[in-house]
Amino acid sequence: MDLIVGVYRDASGKTPVMESVQEAERFLASAAESKSYRGLSGNLDFNDGIARFVLGSGHPALERQSTIQTVAGTGALRLIGDLIAKLSPQAKVWTTDPAYVNHLPIMAAAGLEVQTFPWRESETGLDFEAVVQALDGARAGDILLLHGCCHNPTGIDPSLEQWSAISRLCHDKGLIPFVDMAYQGFGDGVDADAAGLRLLAGEHEQMFVTLSCSKNMSLYCERTGAAMVIASEAGEAEKVRLSLEQIARANYSMPPNHGAAIAAYLFAHPEAWLKELEECRMRVCTNRQNLAAELKAIGAPEKFQCLERQKGMFSLLPLSSSQIERLRDEFAIYGAIGGRINVAGLGTQQIPLLADALKRVFDS
Ligand code: PMP
Numbered sequence: 145m146d147l148i149v150g151v152y153r154d155a156s157g158k159t160p161v162m163e164s165v166q167e168a169e170r171f172l173a174s175a176a177e178s179k180s181y182r183g184l185s186g187n188l189d190f191n192d193g194i195a196r197f198v199l200g201s202g203h204p205a206l207e208r209q210s211t212i213q214t215v216a217g218t219g220a221l222r223l224i225g226d227l228i229a230k231l232s233p234q235a236k237v238w239t240t241d242p243a244y245v246n247h248l249p250i251m252a253a254a255g256l257e258v259q260t261f262p263w264r265e266s267e268t269g270l271d272f273e274a275v276v277q278a279l280d281g282a283r284a285g286d287i288l289l290l291h292g293c294c295h296n297p298t299g300i301d302p303s304l305e306q307w308s309a310i311s312r313l314c315h316d317k318g319l320i321p322f323v324d325m326a327y328q329g330f331g332d333g334v335d336a337d338a339a340g341l342r343l344l345a346g347e348h349e350q351m352f353v354t355l356s357c358s359k360n361m362s363l364y365c366e367r368t369g370a371a372m373v374i375a376s377e378a379g380e381a382e383k384v385r386l387s388l389e390q391i392a393r394a395n396y397s398m399p400p401n402h403g404a405a406i407a408a409y410l411f412a413h414p415e416a417w418l419k420e421l422e423e424c425r426m427r428v429c430t431n432r433q434n435l436a437a438e439l440k441a442i443g444a445p446e447k448f449q450c451l452e453r454q455k456g457m458f459s460l461l462p463l464s465s466s467q468i469e470r471l472r473d474e475f476a477i478y479g480a481i482g483g484r485i486n487v488a489g490l491g492t493q494q495i496p497l498l499a500d501a502l503k504r505v506f507d508s
Contacts, residue, residue: 145477145494147485150296151364152330152424152457157491162362164417168409172402184389184397186213186370187404193411194355194370198292198325198338205345210385211372212392213399217326217356218246220371224322224352225254226391227373227384228287237322238282239289242460242482244296244324247289256287263298265450265462270300272309284318287352292325293337294456297484301331301455307340311347322352329360329421330428331455349376357407359457360421366403424488428457431487431495438499445506457488467505475501 151159185191191211199206214220228235237251240263251258261278264271282288290310293301302310314321323341331337345351353372358364371388375381392399410417436452447462461468461483468483477498479485490498 145475145490145498147489148478148480149486149489150457150480151486152359152362152428152488153486154424155427155492157489159362159364162417162420164410164413164420165361165363165406167416168406168413171409172405179401182398182401184212184392185385186399187401187408189408190368190404190411191370193408194357195372197334197411198328198341198353198355198372199345200335200338200342203342203345205351205374208377208381209345209372209374210381210388211370212385212388213404214354214369214371214392215396215399216358216367216369217324217354218250218369219367219396219399220354220356220369221246221250221324222254223371223388223391223395224354224373225251225256227388228352229255230387230391232285235285235287235320236282237287237289238279238319240291240295240298242297244291244326245481247324251289263295263300265298265300269453270302270306272302272306275310276313279313279317279319282317282319286317286319287322288314288319289322289324290340292323292328292341292353293331294327294458296326296456297458297460297480297482299451299454299456299459299487302340304339304343307343310340311344314344314348320350320352321348322354324354326354326356327359327456328355329418330425330457333425334360334418334421337455345374348374350374357403361403361407361410361417362424363403363406366406367400368403368407428488431490432459434492434495435487435490435499438496439502442499442503444499444503448502451487457486458484459487460484461502463502463505470505471501474505477501 241260262274351374357368373384471477
């Protein structure tokens with residue numbers, strides 16, 4: 145059972161091109177007038193569309209943000225990392241432990257020091273006390289790197305009250321929030337998934353955001369994403385965008401247009417795309433519910449029930465490393481580092497097999 149991959153899989157195990165994306169591509173192919181260079185900020189309609197998608201139209205921070213198209217979410221992370229290193233080289237970046245595998249290498253490659261804070265389950269959700277305790281060591285001007293939703297690899301998302309407490313903590317300690325949003329639409333829905341980010345954007349004068357269309361438009365290989373900077377006022381955000389453009393120029397000059405043109409089309413004609421995205425989300429949620437129900441039915445320990453409340457494609461199995469080895473060696477069930485499984489990678493008939501194996505490695 146291959147639960148390693150980091151991409152969405154449908155019930156037949158495929159990662160298909162969305163029909164709405166194909167429709168956009170047909171339109172773009174028929175309407176294309178020129179492949180001439182675009183600007184350093186990439187596709188401006190895309191930048192506007194993705195800013196509205198993540199913040200929600202009418203959000204006051206739209207007036208004081210600036211967004212630049214990047215080479216996917218990864219490129220956005222590096223661009224923002226380079227910007228932080230340029231503006232504030234002493235700032236430490238605080239990232240979750242466990243972290244998305246690329247956060248530390250990207251920030252370190254930008255020359256920044258990285259520290260971690262724990263991101264783990266308590267009885268009811270995120271263990272917030274542990275977060276607060278670890279961040280006691282953070283200094284004013286440090287950067288707090290959070291996942292907007294569907295935390296990779298744990299699937300643990302803060303409640304809205306916890307987002308509010310995170311916002312207060314940033315104020316109290318002078319930390320700058322940095323939200324990496326790679327799975328909007330895969331947790332509770334496109335707006336609910338952005339609620340924490342929108343709250344922070346409303347309450348902070350400075351904030352960094354990185355965005356990816358890899359998952360929610362299934363545009364993985366088109367490398368489509370964006371970096372957003374929120375500042376105290378529009379002129380300030382514009383200055384920062386010029387700095388981002390300078391960094392981009394020295395790296396790859398301009399981002400590729402095709403994926404961004406597709407995404408801009410989908411932002412302008414969202415109905416069919418949002419319906420397909422909702423189907424992906426429902427598949428992940430149903431797999432979670434079925435797995436948790438099966439575990440309950442066979443009498444597996446209560447701690448496995450966190451798999452149902454966790455969000456998005458990934459969860460970290462609550463098993464020790466030797467139990468994870470047994471899953472592999474005795475049951476041929478393969479997860480990624482640390483026991484991360486891709487819940488979207490589960491076929492319906494595999495759910496009872498996985499539940500049974502989890503119970504067995506736990507029991508003996
Ligand atoms: N951030 C997180 C947390 C991710 O999981 C991913 C995708 N694996 C990314 C950013 C970047 O994805 P991409 O470069 O494909 O947009």
